[in-house]
């Protein structure tokens with residue numbers, strides 16, 4: 001085969017194959033490009049406001065305590081928790097609210113000088129925007145309320161329970177909480193967290209937390225009904 005014949009052979013046999021391959025490749029890549037373009041996911045729509053990332057400091061729990069003392073008040077708790085030793089010397093008291101039992105001071109308790117205006121009185125001692133040291137490992141998303149009394153040994157007063165149920169109802173509505181899951185006794189909260197022993201009976205064996213949750217649920221439903229249907 002001489003040189004001219006070889007060139008002629010290449011022109012006839014190779015050029016069409018290479019040209020055909022190039023055209024096929026261009027077509028293939030072009031189609032792939034179009035398919036990819038069509039399959040590209042649509043950009044995600046902006047999330048509606050209620051699906052925005054949850055506030056890490058949001059309130060999820062309402063924790064109930066007792067003071068394990070015969071007497072007390074908001075002022076007494078502030079002293080017990082933030083006073084210098086032998087008090088606890090904390091920066092803030094451990095509860096947002098304290099509910100009196102009619103004996104605000106040691107003297108009143110010693111003399112059994114019951115003051116009805118102090119029974120069921122709610123003292124707000126810390127802003128709800130702050131978190132306080134009520135439950136170890138469980139303060140970040142909780143509000144804390146303390147009933148004055150040693151409620152392992154004595155019943156809470158009727159006025160205390162009425163005030164507690166009112167306050168918890170107010171908080172459930174304000175923070176959009178379900179009373180059945182948001183309200184916990186200190187011991188229940190501790191058990192749920194599971195990082196400490198489950199020894200705490202707080203808020204006391206004489207406080208029926210299931211009854212508290214049920215009473216708050218009834219009250220929340222009542223308050224959310226249209227005015228004409230409220231009892």
Ligand SMILES: [Zn+2]
Pocket residue numbers: 064065066134186187202203
């Ligand atoms: Zn407690």
